[in-house]
Amino acid sequence: MPLHVPPAPAPALRSVLTALGSPTAVREARTPSLLRAQGPVTPELPLPVHVLDGVDASGVPVTRLSGWRFLIRCGDRAVAAAETMLTPDGWAFSRFFEGPYIASTELALRQAETMTQPCQPRLLSIPRLYMLTLWLHGDCAADGAAGRPAGTDLLVPLAPAPPGIAAHRPHRVADLLPVLTHRATPAPLLSSPA
Template sequence: MPLHALPVPAPAERCLSAALRSSTPRSPHDPHGDRAALLPVRPLPLYLLDPGSPGGVPQLAGWRFLLARGGVPVSAAEATLTPDGWAFSHFFDGPFVASTEFALSSADQSAEPWQPRLLSVPRLYMHTLWLHADTAAGASDGRPGEADLLVPLAPAPPGIAPYRPLSISVLLPLLSSRLATPLVG
């Protein structure tokens, strides 16, 4: 069943378009060459979660766009919600680009209808594909429901299997235990 994507705020799209057209110097080692040739695909609202905060409710932080060349996602970009509105944040590549595409492609095959979102836990350098069961919910609704699934993206923190869908009631205790584990140095 196709995923029910949320509409991207027009100002967030404009920020990304301007950044893609920007003549900002690029590294000679930039593997993706001319950014203007990249096409934004699979835009997802990005929520931040601090499992130690009271209530543990994810906050909308921006939108992440996978950027494709020849139909294949090769990098990503983010537009961030600021007190003054939307602003371009940054371009990046790395393991979360491919793992996001993989998780989205897998979710596309589901018989259940889902609204795709991204949930980031910065303190653990962790991202999950959040499959929200309420396909009519708006982006401002950041509270996971009992029927929602969270799919950890690779790389995932130790003890959390990537691509294994979990409910929020199962994932939050795992995150809390990861945060409580002292770092060995």
């Protein structure tokens, strides 16, 4: 399936390019794979990062855009990622990082390319579960920075996923979201005996 990657805001991309061109920013990032990169590094596959804040009274997901994530490629693989954030002055570089979500994101994107339905890839973070998913939005023409997951959209949990949730297995939002919401809802406090 062709993935319709939404364009990142130009200032977000510029901020990442500036950070990549700054030896101080790269050195202070303490990302060993970025420091060891042989050859040019380029930011690719900008994905909007949305945070799931919960669901409203009617069960509709409440999300907010937290930034844009770029995979940093060196040669034939991603070696790190860069994130940007929206500040009062516009888009700004936030940080470089590496870890298991880099390879997991690449794998999930490759899996998504084999599906038959076109979609727009995004990332959906569920902080209460320490979980990140590839969100495959069905409206390819939508603004990547806006919107909420539709019931027919797909979520692909990235590895490492929380216990009991299989990584890299696509789930419809309507099926997975109730499970995630239940898990993320704090248990009521038990009252002490009188």
